[in-house]
Amino acid sequence: MNNFSFKNNPLNSLFYEIKSLINQQDGNKLSTILSLEKFSLTNEIRNVLLNGNSNWENSLGKILDTPWDDVVHYHFLSLQSLLSGRNYLTAFGDQCSMIQSLVKVLTQSKEENWMLPVVYVAAIELRKLAICADSMASTNTNAKAVKPDANIEEAASQLMSLFRACANDSRTSIEVSKRKGMMNIINQLFKIYFKINKLNLYKPLVRALENANIDEHFTLAERVTYSYFTGMKSLYDSDYRKADRLLSFAFEQCQRKMDKNRRIILIFLIPVKMLYSGCMPTKTILQQYDLLQFDSLCAAIREGNLYEFDQAIETNSEFFYNYGIYFTLEKLKILVYRNIFKKVAKIVQTHQIALQYFVDAINYYQSNRNRIELADDDKITLEEIHCLLANLIADNKLKGYISLQHQKLVISKQNPFPKLSPDV
Structure with a gap:
C-alpha cells in the first residue's frame, strides 16, 4: 500500500498556496515558488519527489484548474529530475512542456498580465537548463550523433512561442497588456542568439519591439540589458555611432554595485569609444574594472607606435x-597611422608634406624606433601610403588631398586633423 494519500501528501498545502496566489494574481510570489533555483524545498517535499511517488500528480488536478495544473505539474517533474540525479536532459524536456503550458495561460487570460514574473523565471531557467542539457549530451558516448546546441535551439523555439503570445496581445490596454513581457523575453533570446552565433534572427525581434512603441513601459533593468545586446550588434555591424549611444546608456544606467556587468559593458564600449570618437579610457577606470589589457593598446595609439600596437594586440589576443573584439581592435590601427601623420605634420610645419616623410616615419615606428631590422616585405611602400591617406581623407579623419604629380600631401591650413566624431 502506498504511504502517501491525498490528505497527508505534504505537497498538497503547497498546491493550495499556489491556487491562492493565482486567485490573488500575485505573480511575484508565485514566480518564486515555481522557480527551480529560488524556492527553498522542505525536507518533506524533497522526500516525496525523491521517492518517485506519483500520488502528488493525481492530487494536483483536483486542486488546480487547467492549464495551471499542467504548469505546476511539469515544473515539479523538472525539479524531480534535478533532485534525482542532475538529469538535465529530462529536466529540460519537462521545462519545455511547462513553457508550452504557460503559453496556454497567456493566450487564455484576457486583459491581465500579472503572471509575467512567472514567465520570466521560467524563460531564464529554460535557457540555463538547455545549456546544461547540451553539455550533458556532448559528453555522452553517442555524442557524435547529437546535433551541437540542439537543446539551446529548442529553447529559442519555445521562447519564441512565449514572445508571440505576448506580442499578439495588442488590443489590450498597455497597463494590463502582456506586451510588457516582450523585452524581457527578447533579452533571453538575444543571449541564445549571441551564444550560438545566429544574429540573423535578431532583426525581426527588434522590428517587432520598435513597432510596439512601448519602451517607457519596460523596466530600467530590461532596457539596460536590451541596450547592451543591441549595442554589441551595432558594434559588429560597424555602426559605431549607434553602438556608442546604446552601450553608453547601458553602462551609465547599470547599477554601480553591478561591477561584473559594468565591466562586461566596458569591454565593448571602450573599442567603440576609440573607433567612433578617439576617446581613450583613463588608467583609473581600467584599474577599477580590471581591464588593463587595454592599457598598452591605448598607449601605443597615443604614441603612434605601430610596433607597440601589434605587441599589445598579440599579448592580449x-x-x-x-x-569577440580582436578584429574590431585591429581597425584601431588607422588611428595609429593618423597619429604618426599628425606628428610628421607638426615636425615639418608646412601644409605641403612630401609623402616620403610618411614612409620613413611609419617604417621607423614599425621597426620599434629602428631597434628591429624590417624585411623588405614588411616595409611600407609609397603606394600603401596613398591608400592610407585616401582612406583617412574619405573618413574625414584628415582634411587635405594628395598631389600625385608632386608626391605630396596638401593638408588644410585650418584644423587638418578634425575631431573624430561630431559629438565630441
Whole structure:
C-alpha cells in the first residue's frame, strides 16, 4: 500500500498556496515558488519527489484548474529530475512542456498580465537548463550523433512561442497588456542568439519591439540589458555611432554595485569609444574594472607606435578573442597611422608634406624606433601610403588631398586633423 494519500501528501498545502496566489494574481510570489533555483524545498517535499511517488500528480488536478495544473505539474517533474540525479536532459524536456503550458495561460487570460514574473523565471531557467542539457549530451558516448546546441535551439523555439503570445496581445490596454513581457523575453533570446552565433534572427525581434512603441513601459533593468545586446550588434555591424549611444546608456544606467556587468559593458564600449570618437579610457577606470589589457593598446595609439600596437594586440589576443573584439581592435590601427601623420605634420610645419616623410616615419615606428631590422616585405611602400591617406581623407579623419604629380600631401591650413566624431 502506498504511504502517501491525498490528505497527508505534504505537497498538497503547497498546491493550495499556489491556487491562492493565482486567485490573488500575485505573480511575484508565485514566480518564486515555481522557480527551480529560488524556492527553498522542505525536507518533506524533497522526500516525496525523491521517492518517485506519483500520488502528488493525481492530487494536483483536483486542486488546480487547467492549464495551471499542467504548469505546476511539469515544473515539479523538472525539479524531480534535478533532485534525482542532475538529469538535465529530462529536466529540460519537462521545462519545455511547462513553457508550452504557460503559453496556454497567456493566450487564455484576457486583459491581465500579472503572471509575467512567472514567465520570466521560467524563460531564464529554460535557457540555463538547455545549456546544461547540451553539455550533458556532448559528453555522452553517442555524442557524435547529437546535433551541437540542439537543446539551446529548442529553447529559442519555445521562447519564441512565449514572445508571440505576448506580442499578439495588442488590443489590450498597455497597463494590463502582456506586451510588457516582450523585452524581457527578447533579452533571453538575444543571449541564445549571441551564444550560438545566429544574429540573423535578431532583426525581426527588434522590428517587432520598435513597432510596439512601448519602451517607457519596460523596466530600467530590461532596457539596460536590451541596450547592451543591441549595442554589441551595432558594434559588429560597424555602426559605431549607434553602438556608442546604446552601450553608453547601458553602462551609465547599470547599477554601480553591478561591477561584473559594468565591466562586461566596458569591454565593448571602450573599442567603440576609440573607433567612433578617439576617446581613450583613463588608467583609473581600467584599474577599477580590471581591464588593463587595454592599457598598452591605448598607449601605443597615443604614441603612434605601430610596433607597440601589434605587441599589445598579440599579448592580449586570447582575452580579445574570447570577447569577440580582436578584429574590431585591429581597425584601431588607422588611428595609429593618423597619429604618426599628425606628428610628421607638426615636425615639418608646412601644409605641403612630401609623402616620403610618411614612409620613413611609419617604417621607423614599425621597426620599434629602428631597434628591429624590417624585411623588405614588411616595409611600407609609397603606394600603401596613398591608400592610407585616401582612406583617412574619405573618413574625414584628415582634411587635405594628395598631389600625385608632386608626391605630396596638401593638408588644410585650418584644423587638418578634425575631431573624430561630431559629438565630441
